[in-house]
Amino acid sequence: MSIEPTILRARGLTKSYGHVVAIDGSSFDLRPGEILAVIGDNGAGKSTLIKALTGAVVPDSGALYLDDEQVTFHSPLDARRAGIETVYQELGVAPALDISQNLYLGREQRVPGWRGTVLRQLDKKAMREGSARQMADLGIRIQSIRQTVETLSGGQRQAVAVARVAAWATRLVIMDEPTAALGVRETNQVLDLIQRVRDNGLPVVLISHNMPNVWQVADRVHIHRLGRRVALADTSSLTMDDAVAVMTGARPAHTIEQVETAPDEWEHTAGEGAA
Amino acid sequence: MTQATLRQEAVADLQKEVGHGRGIRSLLSHQVTGPLAALLVAVVVFSVFTDRFLQPGNLSLIAQQSVVVGTLALGQALVILTAGIDLANGAIMVLGTVVIGKAALDGDVVLALVLGIVACAVVGAVNGLLVSRAGLPPFIVTLGVLTVVTAASRLYTDSASYPIADGLLTVLGDGPTIGGFTVTYGVMLWVLLTVGLGYVLSQTAWGVRVYAVGDNPPAARLAGIKVKRVLLGVYVVAAIVYGLAAWQALGRTPTADPSGYSTANLDSITAVVIGGTSLFGGRGGVYGTLIGTLIVVVLQNGLTQAGIDSLYQQVATGALVIVAVLVDRIVRRRQTR
Numbered sequence: 001m002s003i004e005p006t007i008l009r010a011r012g013l014t015k016s017y018g019h020v021v022a023i024d025g026s027s028f029d030l031r032p033g034e035i036l037a038v039i040g041d042n043g044a045g046k047s048t049l050i051k052a053l054t055g056a057v058v059p060d061s062g063a064l065y066l067d068d069e070q071v072t073f074h075s076p077l078d079a080r081r082a083g084i085e086t087v088y089q090e091l092g093v094a095p096a097l098d099i100s101q102n103l104y105l106g107r108e109q110r111v112p113g114w115r116g117t118v119l120r121q122l123d124k125k126a127m128r129e130g131s132a133r134q135m136a137d138l139g140i141r142i143q144s145i146r147q148t149v150e151t152l153s154g155g156q157r158q159a160v161a162v163a164r165v166a167a168w169a170t171r172l173v174i175m176d177e178p179t180a181a182l183g184v185r186e187t188n189q190v191l192d193l194i195q196r197v198r199d200n201g202l203p204v205v206l207i208s209h210n211m212p213n214v215w216q217v218a219d220r221v222h223i224h225r226l227g228r229r230v231a232l233a234d235t236s237s238l239t240m241d242d243a244v245a246v247m248t249g250a251r252p253a254h255t256i257e258q259v260e261t262a263p264d265e266w267e268h269t270a271g272e273g274a275a
Numbered sequence: 276m277t278q279a280t281l282r283q284e285a286v287a288d289l290q291k292e293v294g295h296g297r298g299i300r301s302l303l304s305h306q307v308t309g310p311l312a313a314l315l316v317a318v319v320v321f322s323v324f325t326d327r328f329l330q331p332g333n334l335s336l337i338a339q340q341s342v343v344v345g346t347l348a349l350g351q352a353l354v355i356l357t358a359g360i361d362l363a364n365g366a367i368m369v370l371g372t373v374v375i376g377k378a379a380l381d382g383d384v385v386l387a388l389v390l391g392i393v394a395c396a397v398v399g400a401v402n403g404l405l406v407s408r409a410g411l412p413p414f415i416v417t418l419g420v421l422t423v424v425t426a427a428s429r430l431y432t433d434s435a436s437y438p439i440a441d442g443l444l445t446v447l448g449d450g451p452t453i454g455g456f457t458v459t460y461g462v463m464l465w466v467l468l469t470v471g472l473g474y475v476l477s478q479t480a481w482g483v484r485v486y487a488v489g490d491n492p493p494a495a496r497l498a499g500i501k502v503k504r505v506l507l508g509v510y511v512v513a514a515i516v517y518g519l520a521a522w523q524a525l526g527r528t529p530t531a532d533p534s535g536y537s538t539a540n541l542d543s544i545t546a547v548v549i550g551g552t553s554l555f556g557g558r559g560g561v562y563g564t565l566i567g568t569l570i571v572v573v574l575q576n577g578l579t580q581a582g583i584d585s586l587y588q589q590v591a592t593g594a595l596v597i598v599a600v601l602v603d604r605i606v607r608r609r610q611t612r
């Protein structure tokens with residue numbers, strides 16, 4: 001088995017909050033074109049790991065590689081500039097704004113010419129068209145792009161959040177429990193959407209507590225336990241029961257079939273990646 | 276195949292929809308529709324039941340009675356859109372008038388006007404910094420600033436009033452009379468400010484961000500918006516508008532009186548709320564606020580024309596505020612279901 005290239009890789013990531021070690025020398029590997037699920041018990045350190053990957057948290061030590069280049073993110077803006085977009089667990093949409101305003105929030109487009117530069121006028125038409133195209137590309141059916149987000153169902157709202165990150169991400173998309181608050185039908189809509197994002201060429205990192213959901217869409221699973229990755233496996237060669245056993249510590253990780261990853265060479269450059 | 280056609284259909288649907296202008300349905304659901312209807316009803320009722328109401332002189336009077344509170348309400352609307360509230364706006368305006376009045380004693384009225392507006396902007400910046408940087412509730416911050424600024428105005432003037440000489444400082448009370456209607460420059464400034472702020476709110480990125488910050492601050496932050504900077508900007512812009520209201524006030528009454536306009540803050544909040552702007556932030560706008568101001572003034576004016584005790588006018592205004600907030604609450608609940 002050969003080692004495949006990664007789009008985002010981390011080695012030895014550590015982050016402590018006082019005496020609590022939230023992540024403890026964790027590795028992370030994401031390949032181009034895959035959906036990678038991150039699973040683990042409550043408090044295992046999944047969200048902290050994700051935050052360390054997106055600059056929301058600066059790790060105490062460890063190294064991060066984007067397309068094999070070592071990088072350091074000091075803020076979420078750094079990660080965003082590098083093409084990484086995140087759907088956070090709290091819905092990141094403004095309910096009183098319409099769909100197009102939400103998709104372009106913080107990245108508004110102005111009309112060309114003096115009306116844009118002097119009068120700072122927004123190009124609402126272009127933004128509505130761009131939003132309509134984006135929603136259609138992802139197969140999200142809504143009545144009107146002018147609808148305010150509060151008039152949408154929970155699933156549609158989450159779809160808008162996903163559409164926004166998919167629209168702006170150029171490298172990869174991260175979603176922290178995007179279906180946690182949704183019903184069965186809406187969860188399936190969002191899972192379909194996640195697959196379509198992947199099919200459109202963006203790898204996706206999906207944090208989820210729902211094993212059937214994970215096995216429904218993910219290509220591989222990253223099992224997180226006590227602050228570090230204990231296993232990385234193909235969903236096709238691992239059963240849900242085994243994954244849960246590893247996740248809870250009932251079964252040692254070396255007893256399951258794992259994916260081979262690049263060696264932990266970060267030691268040589270230790271310090272560079274730390275803040 | 277079917278997937279692809281479905282998607283094409285969706286694109287076509289959406290693009291058709293994007294191209295459409297505002298249809299009758301969007302007009303009916305527009306935020307200013309309710310307040311506008313209420314204003315029309317009030318106008319019709321007073322036209323029928325009093326004979327003076329519709330006369331040009333009275334309509335001109337209504338416009339002139341509206342400008343000071345109306346201008347204050349424009350700034351108030353900006354603050355309320357961010358889910359804040361400004362109890363200090365009347366006091367800031369009064370500070371503006373006394374700074375102008377005292378500075379004008381030296382003879383340079385342009386400088387006096389500029390100083391007055393700058394004084395307002397500085398107090399607005401204090402409000403904005405305390406709300407955005409220190410994270411204190413706007414209600415408390417502006418209550419404190421109201422008290423301090425009111426006292427400061429009196430200390431600054433030894434509680435004396437300053438008469439203002441005719442000229443630039445009172446020009447907003449003048450204006451051409453066309454066919455019995457007097458349109459003062461103050462009324463023109465009020466309408467121009469409304470249009471200008473309306474443009475900024477609906478056509479610029481800053482405007483969208485003001486709504487986003489009022490609607491859902493964490494989402495705005497996650498979208499990369501500098502929430503604190505937007506908030507600070509809102510309080511400063513609002514205070515500059517209060518400075519212009521000070522100029523309006525001198526046009527109405529050419530006296531800088533440190534103890535005037537003590538209920539202007541509540542009146543402006545009333546106008547904003549009746550105009551359909553949500554106290555919860557993120558919804559509403561300045562056109563509704565203009566209409567809200569007119570509703571309040573028309574009610575007072577019309578009930579006076581009808582010979583009804585001014586206490587009943589207050590009852591009517593108060594009841595209208597509660598109705599407006601109730602409607603907002605019901606609309607919100609229905610939409611966020």
Ligand SMILES: Nc1ncnc2c1ncn2[C@@H]1O[C@H](COP(=O)(O)OP(=O)(O)OP(=O)(O)O)[C@@H](O)[C@H]1O
Pocket residue numbers: 017020021022023040041042043044045046047048049
């Ligand atoms: N800002 C913080 N301050 C202090 N402790 C923190 C902070 N963030 C996380 N922790 C701690 O770090 C540990 C890992 O938390 P984290 O949120 O990463 O877990 P998680 O795997 O995402 O859990 P869940 O499944 O419940 O979302 C927990 O013990 C948590 O209490």
Ligand SMILES: [Mg+2]
Pocket residue numbers: 046047048
């Ligand atoms: Mg978490």
